[in-house]
Each structure stands twice: as C-alpha cells, then as structure tokens.
Amino acid sequence: xxxxxxxxxxxxxxxxxxxxxxxxxxxxxxxxxxxxxxxxxxxxxxxxxxxxxxxxxxxxxxxxxxxxxxxxxxxxxxxxxxxxxxxxxxxxxxxxxxxxxxxxxxxxxxxxxxxxxxxxxxxxxxxxxxxxxxxxxxxxxxxxxxxxxxxxxxxxxxxxxxxxxxxxxxxxxxxxxxxxxxxxxxxxxxxxxxxxxxxxxxx
Amino acid sequence: xxxxxxxxxxxxxxxxxxxxxxxxxxxxxxxxxxxxxxxxxxxxxxxxxxxxxxxxxxxxxxxxxxxxxxxxxxxxxxxxxxxxxxxxxxxxxxxxxxxxxxxxxxxxxxxxxxxxxxxxxxxxxxxxxxxxxxxxxxxxxxxxxxxxxxxxxxxxxxxxxxxxxxxxxxxxxxxxxxxxxxxxxxxxxxxxxxxxxxxxxxx
Amino acid sequence: xxxxxxxxxxxxxxxxxxxxxxxxxxxxxxxxxxxxxxxxxxxxxxxxxxxxxxxxxxxxxxxxxxxxxxxxxxxxxxxxxxxxxxxxxxxxxxxxxxxxxxxxxxxxxxxxxxxxxxxxxxxxxxxxxxxxxxxxxxxxxxxxxxxxxxxxxxxxxxxxxxxxxxxxxxxxxxxxxxxxxxxxxxxxxxxxxxxxxxxxxxx
Amino acid sequence: xxxxxxxxxxxxxxxxxxxxxxxxxxxxxxxxxxxxxxxxxxxxxxxxxxxxxxxxxxxxxxxxxxxxxxxxxxxxxxxxxxxxxxxxxxxxxxxxxxxxxxxxxxxxxxxxxxxxxxxxxxxxxxxxxxxxxxxxxxxxxxxxxxxxxxxxxxxxxxxxxxxxxxxxxxxxxxxxxxxxxxxxxxxxxxxxxxxxxxxxxxx
DNA sequence: AATGAATGAGTCTTCATTCAT
DNA sequence: GATGAATGAAGACTCATTCAT
Numbered sequence: 001x002x003x004x005x006x007x008x009x010x011x012x013x014x015x016x017x018x019x020x021x022x023x024x025x026x027x028x029x030x031x032x033x034x035x036x037x038x039x040x041x042x043x044x045x046x047x048x049x050x051x052x053x054x055x056x057x058x059x060x061x062x063x064x065x066x067x068x069x070x071x072x073x074x075x076x077x078x079x080x081x082x083x084x085x086x087x088x089x090x091x092x093x094x095x096x097x098x099x100x101x102x103x104x105x106x107x108x109x110x111x112x113x114x115x116x117x118x119x120x121x122x123x124x125x126x127x128x129x130x131x132x133x134x135x136x137x138x139x140x141x142x143x144x145x146x147x148x149x150x151x152x153x154x155x156x157x158x159x160x161x162x163x164x165x166x167x168x169x170x171x172x173x174x175x176x177x178x179x180x181x182x183x184x185x186x187x188x189x190x191x192x193x194x195x196x197x198x199x200x201x202x203x
Numbered sequence: 204x205x206x207x208x209x210x211x212x213x214x215x216x217x218x219x220x221x222x223x224x225x226x227x228x229x230x231x232x233x234x235x236x237x238x239x240x241x242x243x244x245x246x247x248x249x250x251x252x253x254x255x256x257x258x259x260x261x262x263x264x265x266x267x268x269x270x271x272x273x274x275x276x277x278x279x280x281x282x283x284x285x286x287x288x289x290x291x292x293x294x295x296x297x298x299x300x301x302x303x304x305x306x307x308x309x310x311x312x313x314x315x316x317x318x319x320x321x322x323x324x325x326x327x328x329x330x331x332x333x334x335x336x337x338x339x340x341x342x343x344x345x346x347x348x349x350x351x352x353x354x355x356x357x358x359x360x361x362x363x364x365x366x367x368x369x370x371x372x373x374x375x376x377x378x379x380x381x382x383x384x385x386x387x388x389x390x391x392x393x394x395x396x397x398x399x400x401x402x403x404x405x406x
Numbered sequence: 407x408x409x410x411x412x413x414x415x416x417x418x419x420x421x422x423x424x425x426x427x428x429x430x431x432x433x434x435x436x437x438x439x440x441x442x443x444x445x446x447x448x449x450x451x452x453x454x455x456x457x458x459x460x461x462x463x464x465x466x467x468x469x470x471x472x473x474x475x476x477x478x479x480x481x482x483x484x485x486x487x488x489x490x491x492x493x494x495x496x497x498x499x500x501x502x503x504x505x506x507x508x509x510x511x512x513x514x515x516x517x518x519x520x521x522x523x524x525x526x527x528x529x530x531x532x533x534x535x536x537x538x539x540x541x542x543x544x545x546x547x548x549x550x551x552x553x554x555x556x557x558x559x560x561x562x563x564x565x566x567x568x569x570x571x572x573x574x575x576x577x578x579x580x581x582x583x584x585x586x587x588x589x590x591x592x593x594x595x596x597x598x599x600x601x602x603x604x605x606x607x608x609x
Numbered sequence: 610x611x612x613x614x615x616x617x618x619x620x621x622x623x624x625x626x627x628x629x630x631x632x633x634x635x636x637x638x639x640x641x642x643x644x645x646x647x648x649x650x651x652x653x654x655x656x657x658x659x660x661x662x663x664x665x666x667x668x669x670x671x672x673x674x675x676x677x678x679x680x681x682x683x684x685x686x687x688x689x690x691x692x693x694x695x696x697x698x699x700x701x702x703x704x705x706x707x708x709x710x711x712x713x714x715x716x717x718x719x720x721x722x723x724x725x726x727x728x729x730x731x732x733x734x735x736x737x738x739x740x741x742x743x744x745x746x747x748x749x750x751x752x753x754x755x756x757x758x759x760x761x762x763x764x765x766x767x768x769x770x771x772x773x774x775x776x777x778x779x780x781x782x783x784x785x786x787x788x789x790x791x792x793x794x795x796x797x798x799x800x801x802x803x804x805x806x807x808x809x810x811x812x
Numbered sequence: 813a814a815t816g817a818a819t820g821a822g823t824c825t826t827c828a829t830t831c832a833t
Numbered sequence: 834g835a836t837g838a839a840t841g842a843a844g845a846c847t848c849a850t851t852c853a854t
Contacts (some may be wrong), residue, residue, distance in 0.1 A: 011838085027319050029232035033824065044838045045827080050838090054824065114317020116230050124375045127368075152326050154369065154379075154388045161368020162361035165330075172327045176357075180330045192395065235848060247814045248852085258848065341824090417817085435638035438844060449819045451848080456817095460845065496679045502654060505793050520723020522636055523707045533774075560785075560794045563778050564771035571736075571770020572763065582763075591763045622836095641827060652836045654831085663828065 012050045015040045021060045028058055028115035037110040055118055062119070064113055065104055066126045069097055073133065083140035084147070084191070090133055091163065092183050092189070098167045099179035105167050131156045159190055215253045218243040222264045227306040231261055231318035258321055263269055265315055265322065268307055272309045276336065286343035287350070287394070293336055294366065294393070295386050300383035301370045308370050334359040362393050416454045421446040425467045425545065430509040434464055434521035461524055468518055468525070471510055472532045475503055489546035490553070490597070497596070499587050504573045505585035511573050533555055537562045549575065565596050621659045624649040628670045633712040637667055637724035663728055666786050669727065671721055675735045676711055678706055692749040693756070693800070699742055700772065701792050702797070707776045708788035714776050719724065740765040 018040035022031045025089035029174040037044045076093040080086045098105040112123050135156035163177050166186065170179045221243030225234045236257055240247045254260040277297040283289045301308040315326055338359035344350040369389060373382045428437045430541035439460055443450045457463035482499040486492045504511040518529050541562035547553040572592065576585045627649035631640045642663055646653045660666040680808040685702040690722045707714040721732055744765035773797060779788045 003854045027317060030319055032822080044825085045841065048825070049840095111317050114314050116228060116233055120375065127372075127375075150391075151388045154385055155392060157368050157372050158365035158389060158392055161371070162365040165360050165364020165367065166357065168364070169330075172323065172330075182357055185354045186361060188353075189361055191356060235846080236850085247850085248815050249813075251850075252813060433723055435723075436725055438843080439846080451820065451847080452818050454846070508704055517723050519721050519797065522639055533778075533781075557794045560775065561792055561798060563774050564795060566773040567774020567777070568767035571773065574770070575736075575766050578729065578736075580666050580769060588763055591760045592767060594759075595764060595767055642829085643827080653829085654836050655834075657829075658834065 011042065011046065013039075015042060015047055015050055015057070016061055016064060019057055019108060020103055022141065023058060023061065023111055024106040027111050028119075033057075048170065059119065059122060061107070062122055062126070064145075065107060066129070069094075069104065069108070070129055070133075072097055077133075078203065082146075083137040083144065087134060087190075088138040088140075088187055091159075091187060094163060095167070095180050095183055095186075102171065108169070109164050109168055115138055127157075127160070131160050133183070134159050162186065162189070205226060214243075214245065214249070218245060218250055218253055218260070219264055219267055222260055223268065223306055225308060226314055227309040230314050231322075247355065261318065262322065262325060264310070265325055265329070268310060269332070272297070272307065272311070273332055273336070275300055280336075284353070285349075286340040286347065290337060290393075291339040291390055293340070294362075294390060295383065297366060298370070298383050298386055298389075302373075305374065308374055312367050312371055329364070330360075331386075334363050336360050355365065365392070410608060417446075417448065417452065421448060421453055421456055421463070422467055422470060425463055426471065426509050426513060429464060429467065429517055430512040433517050434525075439463075464468075464521065465525065465528060467513070468528060468532065471513060472535070475500070475510065475514070476535055476539070478503055483539075488552075489543040489550065493540060493596075494593055495542070497565075498586065499572070500569060501589055501592075502577040502584050505576075508577065511577055515574055516569050516577070533563075533566070537566050540565050568592065568595070612751065613751075620649075620651065620655070624651060624656055624666070625670055625673060628666055629674065629712055629716060631666060632720055634669065636720050637728075665669040665725065668731060670716070670729065671731055671735070674716060675738070676750075678703075678713065678717070679738055679742070681706055686742075692746040692753065694783075696743060696750075696755075697744070697796055700768075700796060701789065703772060704792055708772075708779075714780055718773050718777055719780070731770050734771070740755040740769050743768050759763055771795065771798070 007115070015036065019036050021035050022039050025031075026035070033044060033047065036049045036057070040047065047057070051060060055116065073093045077086045077089050080089055098109075112119060112126075131153070132179050135152045138147060138150075138152040138155055142149050142152065164185065166182050169175060170182075176182055208245070212242075218239065222239050223274045224241050225242055229238070230238055236247060236250065240250045243250070250260070251299040254263060276293050276296045279290050280289045283292055301312075302327070311329070315322060341350060341353075341358055345352050345355065366389065369385050370382065372378065373385075421442065425442050428442050428445050431437075432441070439450060439453065440536065442463070442492070443453045446453065453463070457466060479499045480494050483492045483495050486495055504515075514532070518525060518532075541558045544553065544556075544558040544561055548555050569592065572588050573585065575581065576588075582588055624645065628629050628645050631645050631648055634640075635644070642656065643655060645666070646656045649656070656666070660669060682699050682702045686695045689698055707718075717735070721728060740762070744761050746754065747759075747761040747764055751758050751761065772795065775791050776788065778784065779791075785791055
C-alpha cells in the first residue's frame, strides 16, 4: 500500500512538475497533453488516470502552486507580531519566491491569466487570498492605530497589482537583475503612501 | 478609388470591431476565425484579405486599441503643465476609459496576457509605453524638485500594475460599481507614497 | 452557382455513397470517419463541412435510404386501387429493393438497429412509416369489407417483422438465392393468415 | 476448493449479471469494461480473469441468455404432444419471457444485432435454433397431416421475425402494455395464415 | 475584392488490455 | 485470484489557412 501510494504520489507529482514546466513555458493552449506526458515520462493514458482532463490538470497545478506560495508567505509572517512589519515580510517573501522560481511566476502571473474563462473564478480566488493577506495586515494596523483608516481593500489590491507588475517586468526584461532588489523601493512606496494618505485624513 | 478605399477601410474596421468583441469575450485561443468573420459579416476569405493571419489580426487589434488609449490619455494630459497634476489626469483618464469600455479592459489586461509567446514582445512595448507616461511625469516632477529623487521606473511600473489590478478586480467582481470611484484612493496611495518614500531619504 | 451547387451536391452525395458502403460493411461503431472520408475521396474536414458529426452523417444516411425505399414502394403501389393487391405490390417491391441492394438491407435491418440509443427514435419512425404503409392497406381492406375487422396495427408490425427476418436470413445464409422467390410463400402466409384469423371471429 | 469454485462461480455470475444490465442498457460499443467491472463490484483485472476479452464476455452472455430462453421454451413445450398446440405454447412462452425480462429482450433483439461482425455467426446460430423450434412443430404437423405441405423454413423464420418485431415495438412504444396480450392476435395470424396458405394448395 | 468549400495536421480524450504487486 | 495503475493505439472533431471561381 505504502509503496503503491508512494509510487502513485511520485507519478502524480512527476506529472505536476512536468505540467508546471510545460504550461509555464508554452502557455495553456499551446501546450499539448502529449508534451506533458512526455515530459513526465508517462503515457497519455497514465496522465489521464491521475487527472481527468487538461483543464483539471491545470487547475490542480494552479491550486498546488498558489497554495504552496501562500503557505510559504504565511509561515514567514507567522512569527512577526507587528502588522506593518508582517506586511514587509510578506512582500519580501513573495519577491524571493518568485525570484527563485521563474516558472511559478510565469504560471501564476502570465499563463493563468489568459488561459480561458474556465479559470477566471479560481484565479480570482487566488488573487483574493493574496489580497486578503495584505488587507489583513492593513486592517490590523488600522485597528492598532498604526495606520489611519482607509479603504484597505483597494489598497491591498493596489499593492498586490504593483508587486505583480514588478515581477512581470522582471520576467520580461530581467530588471532588476535580482528581483529582491526591488524590495526597498516597493516597501517605501507602499508604506509612506499609506501613511501619507492618512496624514491629511483623506478618505 | 476613394470609395473603394473607404469601403475597404470600413470593412477592415468592421473586422477589427468584431475581433475586439470576440477576442475580448472568448480569448485568443478559443476564438475561431470563423467567429470573427461571422461577427463582422464578412467571409473568411475576406478577412484574410485584410489580415494575413489570425496572429496579425490580434496584433493589429492590440496596436489599434492600445494606441487609441494612449492617444486619449496623452491628449487629456496635454494641457496640464504641472507634472503631478498630469499624472493625476492620466490616472483618472485611464480609469474612465476602461470603465467605459469593458472589452478594451478585458482585451488589454486579460486576453492579451496569456495569448501566447508571440505577443509578449508587443505587450511589453505597450506596457513600457504606459509606464513611460508615468515615469515621464515622475521624472519631470523630480527635476522640478516637486518630488525627491527615487527609482522612477520601478515606481512607474508599480503604479501601472496597481491600476491594472484595480481594473481587473472591477472586471471580476464589479467593484467598485463605478471604476472611476477608485480614483481618489489610488491617487492618494500613489502621491503620498512617492512623497513619503522620499521624505526619509529611502535607501 | 449551379456549378458550385452541383459540385457540392456531388461531394455530399459521394460522402453519402461512401458512408452507405462503409457503415453497411463495418457497422456504425467500427467505422472510422477517416474511412468514410477516404472512401469518398474527401478530406476529413471536407466531410465535416457537409455533416456536423458522425451521428448526423449516419442519421442523414438513414433518412436518405429509408425515404428512397419508402418512395419506391409508395410509387409502385400508387396505381393499384385494390388494397390487398397494393399490399402484395408493397411486399414484392420491398423484396426486390433489398434483393437489389444488399447494402441497403444491411444498413436498415442490421447496422441501424444496434447503432446506439441516439438512433432508436429515428429508427422507430422509420419502422412506423413502413408499418403504416401496411396498416393502411389492411384498414382500407377492412373498410371495404374485403377483410374482417382485426388488430391491423399488430398485424402490420407482424408482417413487417416477418419480411425483415426473411431478408436477414437471406443476408446471413444467402437463402433463398433470389430474395424475391420468397414472395409467394410470404404473401400466402400473410393473406390467408389474416383472412383465416377473421373466419372464426377472433377476439 | 468447492468454496473457491462456488465463490468463483458467483463472481462469474455477478459479472454476467452486470454485463446483461450494462450491455442491454448502453449497447456493446458504448459499454466500457470498467462499467461492467464496477457494476459487478469487481476489478477490471478480476473480470479479465474470468473472461479473456470484452468480446468473449459478450459472447458468453449471449450464449447464456439465449440458451436459458431456449431451455425455458423447450421445457414448456415438452409435455404437449400436439405440434400445433406446442407451437402456441412456444409463442406464449417467448412473449412471457421477454415480457418479464426487458433486458433480455433488448440484449437479444437490439444490442446483439448491430454489435459487430464478430457476433453475426453466433447470432445466426441463435436465430436458427429458435426457427428450428418452430420449424420442428410445423414439420411434425405436416407429417401428421394437420397442416398441408409448405415451405416450413420460410414460415418458421417469418413467424420468428413477426414475434421479434412485436417485441421490438413493445420495447420502443410500450404497446401493448402487457406483451402477452399480443398472443391471441399473433397466434391467429400465424395459424390461419399457414392453414389458409395450405387450403388452396398454393406453392 | 470576396466567397466558402476544401484541406490535413493537430488536439483532447477513451478504452481494451496488460502486469507488477 | 484479485487489484488498479499504466499503456498506447485509435478515434472524433477543430480550425488556421488556401484557392478556384
């Protein structure tokens, strides 16, 4: 049993690995199931034994990757009590994660976007999960009086979009050479923006 | 000749209109050339007379739409001498434009992204053009001493990404009901962020 | 136009001819669309231009063939005023038609039967049409007093089934060598059966 | 051993039961071996232990069912010395059997027919066996002088086909509500048909 | 310029069968 | 005997593109 399960897991995992490489490299539509099968050293039938359809495979991959990233960021934030510092940690960790895994970045920020209507709902959930992470920090900071009240949802999405675009630029142009180098600029942009917006008590 | 040209232009335009509707609605890969032909009340052959391939059509559409948007924003900014006020105008105008044209927003921010490798270069150019618009304002403001020196490229991309994400959220969830309503929050976020970031002489 | 239509017709007809040969020869499920395409000297895409699916092609073929047969029999019956004589003509004509076209017989009596749920409704309509032909003769003969009243529907279906089985036997065993030779026996079986059944005033 | 054999038999039987239900319901081609395995609460491997192939399973099912029916009819006829009465008993028993087992009727009269070339030979044997049953009665009746000499083979097949068609109509339309109700009409149709055909000494 | 029938390579998916455990 | 993961050949269908008219 254990062995079978292990083998099965490894096969399933091999397929997911291959799927990440292939989908991130060529995009959802331009990737043939045969390519994923070949890349995972499986037969097409074997692949279909583990995933009922191309769409389901892509969805599973999306879930797997986004949850792993979310977990990584959440864990990095866990120890820090200060909400603003937590936000900084989240930002740095995301930049690190994407900086280390180009494929992850391509998958989540590029290929998942235009993959088709079927994936919009899931992608929105993923986006919401990350935005929630940020919004949570902001809300807590507001509650603590560290930040003035403001529309934390919009702010969270704006931050999130800002990060993504920096990552996209890095993917496209290779700048900055080390993605993490964007951290201080982004942090200051975010931080003093939020504080500043509060300073004058703008709604 | 004039008539022919005009007719031809109108035919070409009809195709582009239909392409916008169809590509934005169903995505690049899921759109069949037949659909565009049908929607533009042309034949497939007629369509191929004006555009040599599906890819060329999509590219032409991308150019057309992004340039129109760029023109609209540039024109709105033209009269304003103050660079920071110009930036605000740009922001509001973009939100207005997308708010009025869902399809435009979907095309540029969703469907163009995952459409395939072939379009990445062009999309980067488009992104760069918009980021340049913002970076131009920032640079001028810095030159005038209205803003402290900072990495205006990163800031410009971050702004740009923030706006896009707000638009994406609006596309997905319908919030805020009027996209333009996000303007004040975004503006303050940007403005005081940049100023604030400068205040402490960021590293 | 005329030429195009003619060519189109001929192409469509070529496909139907090939479909008859292939489906009747190998059965619905065991026939690949490629085979029909090859047999009709068309490309697969060309075939799909004229028929939207394998199922639709089979259905069209079924309609075409059954209606042609129905028309042939109806026309043969047209001139005869006596209903019983008309019934005999129908019987002979059906035997002739099937005897001349093995493929027709195989298609309608064998391959259409087990082709799948999707075809049951249509097949029932076809069966009903033929049974109606017979029932019509019987009903008129009863109205004229040439036959005693009886359950003409059941009788019609029984006749119809009897004919089919004789044809099936001929297909399978080659007996009788000339299918038409079964005519006198069948006719007498039918005729005196119906008459005789009436004699005793059956319930 | 005995236990094993019994268990084995019951397993085999479970598979056959499931096969009947599935094949009769969905047809030969549209039935996947997995479905049969699932329906019989076995694994695919287990199924293949008892039957070497899908085809062999279907063939075994066909044999099993047709022989059971044949046995049932034969046994019902056994006690009756009069050949014509025996024929009537056969007719009634067949109608009863099919009326009680829709699946049996569907299997033998519908799904077995278009299942493919591979089954034609077996189906012909089955048909011949039933026709022989009828032909036997007719021949004996002729020998006894109860019926005039006639082509008993053709008559037998015609009867047989007539019955089948009535059953098919019942399967398709639900008429007559109780299949057995068709008995008197069919019997009279057959009986007086054969007699009548003989009366005038038509060849 | 326009049409739309035709092409054929390419795609996803199914499924009978095998075999290591 | 039983299991179910794996195989891979085969099949229905799509669609960008071409071209005779």
